Amino acid sequence: MSETSDEQAAMQHYLVCGTEDCQENGQFYCNACHQPLCEQCRDEHQKSPNTKNHEIVRYRHRKHQLPVEKCKDHPRRNIDIFCKECQIPLCSKCSTMEEHNGHKIEDLEDIYAEKYALQHDEFLKIQKYFLPSSQGLRTDIEEDVTQIKKIMNSIRTSMKAEAESLKILVDEVTTENIEYTHTMEKSILEMLKSQETTYDDYIAYLWKMTDEFQQYLSLTNQKLLFSQTLKIKTIPETTKLVAPVFTSGKFSKDDISKLLGRVNVPNTEPEKRKIQPMETVTTHLKSTEKQLEQSKEKSNVKQTLSLSSSVTKVREYTVPGVGSVYHVSVDKSGRFWVSDLSGNLVQTDLQGNQLQKIKACIQSAGYHTATQDRELIYTDRDKNVIYRITPDQKITEFIKTGYWTPISVHSSRINGDILVGMIGQVTRYSKTGKEIQNIQRDNKGQELYSYPHYITENINGDICTSDYNKNAVVVVNKSGQHKFSYTGQGSELFPYGICTDVLGHILVCDDVRKSVHLLDQDGGLLSFILSPQQGIGYPHGVCVDDENNLSVGQFGTNTLTVYKFLQ
Template identity: 25%
Template sequence: MYQSQEPVECDLCREPVTFFCRQCVLSLCDDCVPVHLRVKCKYGHDVVDFASKDAEESNFCESHPERKCSTYCKTCDVPICLQCAAIVHKLHDIFELSDERKLMKEFAGKKARFQSLIDQLEKVLSHTVKQLSALSSFYQKMKHKVTARGEIWHKLIEKMVKKRHKELDVLKMESKAVLQTQKKEIEKMIGKMKEKIVIATNIQETKNIIEMQKIRHIQETLEIIQYTFSSFCECQIDENVLETMFGFIEMPRESKVTLVERNMISDFEPIAKLKVPTISCVIDTGFPTKEKNKSRLYGMAVTNDMKLCVVGSNKELKLFDFIGNLHRTMTVNCDGVYICIHNGQIAFSDTLKNTVKKISENDTVTNMLSTGMWKPYGITATMSGDLLTCLLNVDQSKVVRYSSTGTVLQEIQYDSQCQPLYKIALYIAENVNGDIIVTDYKARVVIAVDRFGIFRYSYSGKNKDFDAYSLATDSVGNVFITDFEGDKVHLLDRDGQFLRYIVPEEGISRPRAVCIIGDELCVGECKTGLVKKIKY
């Protein structure tokens, strides 16, 4: 009897094989192809179907069997040789065919990129399923908030009613006292008039002409004060104003996010680590000390022409080169402490007027967009040319993506369980992998979501005294976070894993602003107003 043939197993995991790498002579299953393609190969991988691993390249022209097909006719939808391309298909739409091995290699990579799309879709699907399961509880919480708002209004109305009742009670007592006094005075006047009638009657009866003459010419004038009651003046209720004051429901927004095929081979390389970070340059920004909190320097950004833009306590923007020379000073006349470079122009938040503004080349300040009832804080430009902004409205915080024309493209506020992601989103940065990273001032934590707004990771420091302020990312996805009270910078990799602290030998004091210039780190000290350029 013949025994059944043993199934060929994957050389990496022992699962049934489906592909074969000719270059590395390895049998591979579906799942191991992307893993194998990540491994660098000097001559490149050559992954083909396992069934055709031993097959010779045999793509010959039907019209000329002795010739290989090197081109493809799109008009006739058929592979052809060069002779056919030059004669029969001369005027057709043709293109060159890839080498079969090269094509198989590219096709295997294409399959891996398809898998990357599936991975992204499955992540979004999982997020959507979780949102569906939490939907009822989320909207029930919203109803509770509306009810609580109504109860506050009821209490205020009851308080106002009681206040008016009290005012009326006081007025009632005052009116009663006045009317009682008036009553006595009028009764007294009536008594006097009755006495005069008696006197007049007596004179009339005695026919005393002299007394009659006296009384006749006396003109009696009486003055009385009439007292009116209070009235309640009802103000007309404008339902539109009432709704605005009470609060309104923000309608859900749709945001379109494009899924892109991703190469499974990572291009990221770890950064080299210096034994001790060193300071290569120190710039004194010259901002005065603010009396309230003794602060001087707030924000920094690097312009397209490699100038350092800093903003500080006196509502000025200054442009320095990296030697420390001051090139320009601009007055913005608003509390714009959060800045970035967007489409080559300086953009900043105006938290008093709830707008994001920009400065043109002739130093003219214009409005970019309005944030409505939300106060804008940290802002950053994205690789796609959009603007990400941290917004705060009383006890709610969110991140909004705006187009360059001010259109809302995306809102990020809740996680998959419909719980708020942020308490007070302060500073923001976009990483090279599309992650949106925010420092939460109140929660003292760093929160990262992917470009769909799905939670990726959080970082709360190595100890409990983490005081996260500003952050920046470099070209390979590392994240740099200033620790204000810790007097250091935390360095994370693109997945939020702690790598190390960055503290130069000379030290840094109360770091707030941070940005990347080439392979160096610029850290702005809030209290001293110094910017230190650090080789790390």
């Protein structure tokens, strides 16, 4: 391929200009026409007498288009203005009615764009600041628990060493002091547990607020934006641990109690836990390290399949029992499991008929996976437990993850292993639930994961995660060595559902760009396989079935769309 054709191919990875027959990069946006424009079409747009007064901005500064809503009193007209005095949206004909005579009228689209931007900024604050900061504070408390146990054990060891030298005379005092340390330890641990509960409650509140903001930002619920403006409660403050110290005594028969010393908490004002200012929070992970690994053939199908020149819609159906298709997984029989934001988990056949439904803990990510044995495995992040549902619909407790919060899970099609994405790490379990691998850091000691809310495995054994807080797709090889982190192309990546196909491609949903990115095994962007031009809104759930069809679910609708993208 020539250098020119390479450049043209690269340009297709950007938003295409909305002008007919123009395929250039649409880096500008006309707020009046609601379409992207390239630089040349922008200039022509500004010169044309019909469009010279249109407002044209950079694409990232565009106004969000007001959803179409018909006036109930004048069904042939759209609601597009707002009466300031009456605080209600109207159509242009309503504004001429006597009851609105002399009232101040504003453009509803301007108000909508302003409200949308405000609520979206608040939503991002939760994802980028409040949740990571709160989770970090909770981690500090977990470390304090470990520290206090070590300190108290050390104190007890010192006390026993002194008591041994005094033999029988100090036995009684030693016992009393040891009992006192247990009482003190219990009190301190209760205090730390109370702090953990404080942040657990606050994190639960933030997740609830996330769901509410998602509803506020949904195109189907735009009226909520005018009812009230949601505000986020500040992060609760807690105090850091002031650890007890042991002051040794000088033994004497006359003063046994003084000889053994006492354990006490220093009379020091507890230092408040540091809450990092929002302005200093870093949300990007830029890693350029790449380790090339030999790909293995999946099957003879791989040798005969290739990417199709176009994506074709195969079928589309409504999934009953869910509000949105937030995550989707498929079992060996071709049946789908679909979940939404409210904990509804539904199994359907290929025609969308509901086969079974369960109510899980409210989740918002890739928390379930269908196994090759037709079982379903799903996580409960409130209890730190992974459950298993057998084909006869029996639910059993499968794995306990201890202090670690499981948020995503994937059943390997290679060997049946269970891959679990947790806050801060990825853990591999055997089919029987035995922990066999733990991945936290790269070879430079840097943390690989923050919030891997979707996870999958490629045909070569690579573990691929969609990490929301890092705005990246993080990929490690089967040994846990970091291969690459994909952070998007041309704009910030907000990754959601992720899956792979029989050719080793990685497909990931992008909530901001409203598209599905197609990557090769080494993180190179091949194309935006689905985009708003194909009717994509907010893609969240994605999977590839055994017939090599791509199924895509979106936020705000319970429609599952199936595409053919390999030939």
